[in-house]
Amino acid sequence: MEEKQKGKSPLLYIDQPNFVKPDFSMQHSYSSHSNTINKTENKPPTPKKPKNSVPFQVQTNSEEHESFTEKVEHPAEKPKSAADYFRKQANSGKRTWNLxxxxAFKEMSIAEKLQYLLQVPRAQPPFPCEFIKEDERIRGILESKEGDTIRVKTFNGEVRTIAIEELQAIRIIF
Known part of the structure; x- marks a missing residue:
């Protein structure tokens, strides 16, 4: 028989180099030891060990479930995971968190708002606020609290001193 000539494969490059195609050869023979075949044939089959798994059953009655679970032997305790250990530690201590x-800022009193604005971390930029008095509104950033007065740096750059009793409200400007 003649092997059919295959057409040329598609070009992968503009200037296709001539590749040498390898010859594929299949395995034509094999060998084995005759002793190993005879030994495996004469060997009796090994008995299979029963598994400790429970087949799936639908329980319709709680009494059947109790009797079924009593019959099953429980294997040795499984090793405890780290999560189980820490859960057990947390439950034994019964710590109470004082949170x-x-x-909300709107619900706070003026004293609480001032305390909140003074405790802003330095890594965070300060909140621009509007300090409302009876006759005027001052927009700026709270700098400090000194006794019964606060110092506010306005957006113009000037520092204003305001008495806390004169404040009616404080709003954060977004």
Missing amino acids: TPVK
């Missing part, structure tokens, strides 16, 4: 609920 206070956080109020």
Whole structure:
């Protein structure tokens, strides 16, 4: 028989180099030891060990479930995971956290708002606020609190001193 000539494969490059195609050869013979075949044929089959798995059953009655679970032998305790260890530690201590609920800024009193604005971390930029008095509104950033007065740096750059009793409201400007 003649092998059919295959057409040329498509070019992969503009200037296709001539590649030498390898010859594929299949395995034509094999050998084995005759001793190993005879040994495996004469060997009796090994008995299979029963598994400790429970087949799936639908329980319709709780009494059947109790009797079924009593019959099953439980294997040795499984090793404890780290999560189980820490859960057990947390439950044994029964720590109580003294967390206070956080109020919204609008719900705070003026003293609480001032305290909140003074405790802003330095890594965070300060909140621009509007300090409302009876006759005027001052927009700026709270700098400090000194006794019964606060110092506010306005957006113009001037520092204003305001008495806390004169304040009616403080709003954060976004």
